[in-house]
Amino acid sequence: MMARAPLLISILNWNGLADTLACLAALEAQRLDEADELPWQVLVIDNGSRDDPRAELAARFPAVELLRLARNAGFAAGQNHGLRLALARGHEAVLMLNNDCEIDGAAIAAMLRQLRAEPGLAALSPLIYCLEAREKPQMVAAWLDWGRHCSVRPSAPTAPRPPGLPAMLPGTALMLRCEALAGIGLLDERYFAYYEDNELSARIAAHGMAAAYCQQARAWHASRPVRQYSELALYLSARNAWLFWREHTPAARRRGLFRHLLAQSLAEIASLRAAGEAAKCEAVVAGFWDAQWRRFGAPPARLRSPWWLRQLMCRAPFLLSQLLADPRAALRARLARWRRPA
Numbered sequence: 122m123m124a125r126a127p128l129l130i131s132i133l134n135w136n137g138l139a140d141t142l143a144c145l146a147a148l149e150a151q152r153l154d155e156a157d158e159l160p161w162q163v164l165v166i167d168n169g170s171r172d173d174p175r176a177e178l179a180a181r182f183p184a185v186e187l188l189r190l191a192r193n194a195g196f197a198a199g200q201n202h203g204l205r206l207a208l209a210r211g212h213e214a215v216l217m218l219n220n221d222c223e224i225d226g227a228a229i230a231a232m233l234r235q236l237r238a239e240p241g242l243a244a245l246s247p248l249i250y251c252l253e254a255r256e257k258p259q260m261v262a263a264w265l266d267w268g269r270h271c272s273v274r275p276s277a278p279t280a281p282r283p284p285g286l287p288a289m290l291p292g293t294a295l296m297l298r299c300e301a302l303a304g305i306g307l308l309d310e311r312y313f314a315y316y317e318d319n320e321l322s323a324r325i326a327a328h329g330m331a332a333a334y335c336q337q338a339r340a341w342h343a344s345r346p347v348r349q350y351s352e353l354a355l356y357l358s359a360r361n362a363w364l365f366w367r368e369h370t371p372a373a374r375r376r377g378l379f380r381h382l383l384a385q386s387l388a389e390i391a392s393l394r395a396a397g398e399a400a401k402c403e404a405v406v407a408g409f410w411d412a413q414w415r416r417f418g419a420p421p422a423r424l425r426s427p428w429w430l431r432q433l434m435c436r437a438p439f440l441l442s443q444l445l446a447d448p449r450a451a452l453r454a455r456l457a458r459w460r461r462p463a
Contacts, residue, residue, distance in 0.1 A: 265286060
């Protein structure tokens, strides 16, 4: 079947109808003349929300298609419904758009034009800025550093990416060429949520395809500090970091992998502990524990870890993270502190 529009915009909603309605209103209000030449269709996927959004969506945005899932399948599985529809209907591209993100018609048109102009591009992201401080960069450039086992996110869009390291694009407002998507494959549903965009970025590079940030497109995305993340989000992020870096780090760059990842988990625990978030510290420990046992996919109903591991990881997380990240520097700093005269 031929698509009615070259682009499908897929928006995932989960108990966030107010954000979704605001996102749709922004798309409709900012559909510029040039965007009309590159029309899109909008699909809202409701990921098993408590309240049925069909009546309100139909009343306010009758042209928007709604797909309601019976349960919360997670970000990856939820968005995969949209990706499958884009492939089945013959769309040229699909834009995965977070419901708490604002992007205008000119930006979407610029992204689609660049995708058409550069056949080797599989994926594009706009330059993403903070919704609360609109000139503050949130994600305007990024790459995967296999040696340090972390993603590098400079604050300048023009920051040069080191040769040999793949671009990392967030799933916030990610445009994918459907022809490339058919070869690369859908989002990995073992991640449920968090790190599925890292994984897709790595897979794009492994297939010899390019991913880039569109310098002519901007989007604004809600942001919050890590200490405000839910326990579930912290669990998934901690767990999925191990899944991603273990599976995708090249064999020649795996030295220090366990030490680096454990240091990152401990640094996060230290930050949460300083904020008095004991339950969130335990969520990070549970993520670490389940990752070691290869428990991925949908999270458990109750986050668990052995009491001795919680005691060990939460006792002095900052010191332990420093020792793991750079043992020599941490020991030198500790010795200098001990030798300092009172």
